[in-house]
Amino acid sequence: MPHQHSLPKKIVITRADNLEVEVSSGPMNRLAGVSEMLTGATGIHMAIATVPPGRCSTAHYHVNCESAIYVVSGAGSFLSGPSLETEEMIGAGDFIFVPADANHQPVNTSATDDLVLIVARNAPVEVVVELENLGRKDC
Secondary structure, three states: OOOOOOOOOOOOOOOOOEEEEEEEEEEEEEEEEEEEHHHHOOOEEEEEEEEOOEOOOEEEEEEOEEEEEEEEOOOOEEEEEOOOOOOEEEEEOOOOOOOOOEEEEEEEEEOOOOOEEEEOOOOOOOOOOEEOOOOOOOO
């Protein structure tokens, strides 16, 4: 017997040409495929972020959600810690868990290739706090 719900649920497929353009973080550009606006999601958000060669996002943290990041392609470093003093190399195939309130900044260390990241969060809308006095400024 098929599984039945009390109310019909709608599966939403977001096509590659219909992604939601989100606010950029520095030169990093992010396009959502699963968002409150696109799908009505209430407990998850998923996007693809692209950091151009030699560039980085702003240093920041998220007040209201955890993040899971998958490195699709490219190479870079991931800064973390209270003063962003920890720098770890990241590359294709790596998964990164970022707890709520954890300072972080992804940096593309390549001079030629994009750093492409899939970002999932456990909240439909993130609350971001920019860390204007921390992190890399030369990217």
